[in-house]
Amino acid sequence: MCGIAGIFHLTTPKPVDPARLERMCTAMAHRGPDGQGTWTAPGVGLGHLRLSIIDVAGSPQPMASTDGRAMLVFNGEIYNFRELREELRGGGAEFHTDGDSEVILAAWQRWGPDCLPRLHGMFAFAIYDLGQRTLFLARDRMGVKPLFYAPLSDGSIAFASELKGLTAHPLLRREIDPLAVEDYLAWGYVPDHRSILQGVHKLPAGHSLLLRHDAPLPAPVQWWDVSFAERRQGRAADLEAELLHLLRQAVTSRMVSDVPLGAFLSGGVDSSSVVALMAEASGSPVKTCSIGFDVSALDETSYAEQIARRFATDHRARTVSPDDFEHVETLAAMFDEPFADASALPTWRVCQLARETVTVALSGDGADEAFAGYRRHKFQHGEDRVRGLMPQALRGPLLGGLGAIYPKADWAPRPLRAKATLLALTGTSEQGYARAIGVLPPELRQSLYSVEFLRLRGDYRAEQPFEELMRRAPARSGLDRAQYADIKFWLPGDILTKVDRTSMAVSLEAREPLLDHRLVEFAAALPEALRLKRGEGKWLLKKTMQRYLPDEILYRQKQGFVTPIAQWFRGPLASAARGIGASTALARTGWFDSRVLADMAEAHIAGRADHSRMLWQLLMLDKSLAQLGIS
Structure with missing residues (x-):
């Protein structure tokens, strides 16, 4: 497990300053305490931080291929590297280490981008091919390992395992994307189709990116997807x-x-x-x-x-x-x-x-x-049956009206908390599941935002790309589409x-x-x-x-890794709850109605409602803005 970083010039192959690479790596030093290295050539530079797991004494990075025509920085593990090494040896490849990094290089030189389906593991890596003068970025199927990248004003692309690696580059602009704030309030995180900073991208899970000098920045290419469209037969x-x-x-x-x-x-x-x-x-x-x-x-x-x-x-x-x-x-x-x-x-x-x-x-x-282990999967499956029995033209007005007047009974036993279910049933399967998996629903977010932020957000809603993902899923049923969205979006x-x-x-x-x-x-x-x-x-x-x-x-009831933040905000952390609306970084943005935030904090502390997740979201947003130097 490691951290990687790099700089690649799309236009003029300018020299890359090794000191910049070192700063980018140093910002992520926790990812690799066992070693750090950089490599530069005209128009490209690669940096690496190492946490030694396999071949502890060998496999330093950046690593050159046996013939010196390719350079690699790699974060992750390839679990079938020994089998691949034997296959590649059979084709004439030579190896000088006992690790998986050299296997990736040999696989690239044998198969090019088609090496990816042969790699079983978790990974984010970059290979610079000196012969082709290309930089190849790739991320594993599930997105276990992260990879951020951003175009910069000098015509280069910078990439790193963490956003802090990019923010260490002096040319990266630190401007908040207001649509990412909308996404964050809806989901509790910034999903992979967006970044909190404008101009920063995340390479999606199961995608690769091939960069060339003197060529524009291309779109990522999907190399793996999961299909729910087939059904296994058998006992x-x-x-x-x-x-x-x-x-x-x-x-x-x-x-x-x-x-x-x-x-x-x-x-x-x-x-x-x-x-x-x-x-x-x-x-x-x-x-x-x-x-x-x-x-x-x-x-x-x-x-x-x-x-x-x-x-x-x-x-x-x-x-x-x-x-x-x-x-x-x-x-x-x-x-x-x-x-x-x-x-x-x-x-x-x-x-x-x-x-x-x-x-x-x-x-x-x-x-x-x-x-399909989440409780929401069972509810989605049942709600889809109801949707199939009652047309939306009837469901919308009838159940929507009931949902609007039904109290949000956070204090009541679980079976009596029907408001969310009624509202979910008013719309499509995709809209219902977006409500189930989200943190703050659209109407609550709307009540929190200031007039200025509503102008910045425009017509965009965080649920839109999620619902589109479900609609396009290779799937047969609503449960299939929900699980597909879990794997591609939530996970x-x-x-x-x-x-x-x-x-x-x-x-x-x-x-x-x-x-x-x-x-x-x-x-x-x-x-x-x-x-x-x-x-x-x-x-x-x-x-x-x-x-x-x-x-x-x-077969016991699923509990999950729950943190008792509701109790904390009513006890030792009540003062922190009251301070959220007036906190410096968040208050200066002007994105939220501070009076509404104050009222919700008091309602939570008094036990009239459970706003703990919203309070935690706003607190973490405030702290994140401060960390990014946004004020």
């Missing part, structure tokens, strides 16, 4: 056996490491499944760690301890308390862009705990998206961003075996009833894991 028992094989393959391939390795363990189905398969494949106790909360209703450490005992792991646990709120500045600095998934705090804490004993940790991320924008930044902040490599692309492709082709059956999500996965895990782990 459930045979599909279960195939799933178990894929799970074992995904886990064992990610256990290859020349440094200490362990796993995150929450006690949920996904992390417990990973730990069970690691224990099966390991000759020594698996090192596991978990984070708990000092709010008992949200604490899952007892389930993690149960799994740790079951598989005799070397387990460690730690508790997060409200005092950790003092680290909000640190969190904002990790993400550069505003990021409001409050589970980032405990994720960072569990990464810190893991890094005390290991350098690599396997996580359970990805199964909910691939196998890289929220979940994988959270894990990458929090793990890299402590120089820890996180690996996600349940996002092995063969496993995801298999899950996408399963009949709906093997993903969501009688209201039970991840049905085939849970049935497959019954041989390893008890029912009280497999």
Whole structure:
């Protein structure tokens, strides 16, 4: 796991100042504490930070190909590099290291851009081909590893693993994109189709970019996609056996490491499944760690301890308390862009705990998206049935009217909180799912914005690209389209961003075996009833894991990595809630109605409503603006 950076001149191949590359890399030093290097040639420069995982003593970067005609900087891991190396050797390639970086170079020289489908792993890399005078940028299928890039005023393109690598370049302009603020308020993060800074782009997951001197900046090219349009045939028992094989393959391939390795363990189905398969494949106790909360209703450490005992792991646990709120500045600095998934705090804490004993940790991320494990998938499936029974011309006026007058009963038992469901049913399947996955709905965002910001936003709504993504999905059903959007939009924008930044902040490599692309492709082709059956999500996965895990782990109510911010804002953090509307960076933007923000803060503190997610979003936006130097 590493950090990469570079500069490429599209027009005149001007010399690249190595000092600029070094500043860009130094800004991301946490991504690679084991080494730093730069390389320059006319019109191009590459920088690299190394966290040694495979071939610890060798494989320095930037790395030259055997014939010296290509240079590579690479962030990630290629899990099938040994098999690829043997195949390439059979074609005459020579290797001088034991790592995966040299394999990527040889694969590029053999197959060019067509090397990408052969690479199994997580990666973002750049290859400069001296013969072709091209720069090739690529990002892995799921978007596990990030890559930002931006055109600059001197005719160059700068790229880096994190936005802070780009902001270290003196020519990068720091102007906020108001549409990114709209996106952020809707989703709680800035999705991959946009950046908080105007002119900065993110290379989308499963895409590549081929740059040439004396040629304009091209559009990224998609090299991988997942399809929900096919359905696997066969008996459930045979599909279960195939799933178990894929799970074992995904886990064992990610256990290859020349440094200490362990796993995150929450006690949920996904992390417990990973730990069970690691224990099966390991000759020594698996090192596991978990984070708990000092709010008992949200604490899952007892389930993690149960799994740790079951598989005799070397387990460690730690508790997060409200005092950790003092680290909000640190969190904002990790993400550069505003990021409001409050589970980032405990994720960072569990990464810190893991890094005390290991350098690599396997996580359970990805199964909910691939196998329909979220509660919202069950609701979406049911709501689509209602939509099929009642035409929208009838649903809109009838249910929309009920939704408008139904109280937002945050205090009520869950079955009585019908407002969101009624509003979701008024529109299309895509509109309903956008509401389900979003944080602040359109009408609430509208009430927060100032007149000036509404002018800046214009006709754009954050839900528009999301709904279009669902409409264009290679899928058969509403559930298919929802899962497709999860994998293409939510997963890289929220979940994988959270894990990458929090793990890299402590120089820890996180690996996600349940996002092995063969496993995801298999899950996408399963009949709906093997993903969501009688209201039970991840049905085939849970049935497959019954041989390893008890029912009280497999079938207990999903809880997730929840942070008790609602309680915090009503207790020790109440003063922070009251100060959000008057905070310096946010107040100076003039984007929000400060009176509305103050009223919502008081309603939350008094317990009349739950505005904790909105308060957290605004707080993290304020801190992010300050980190970017926006005032």
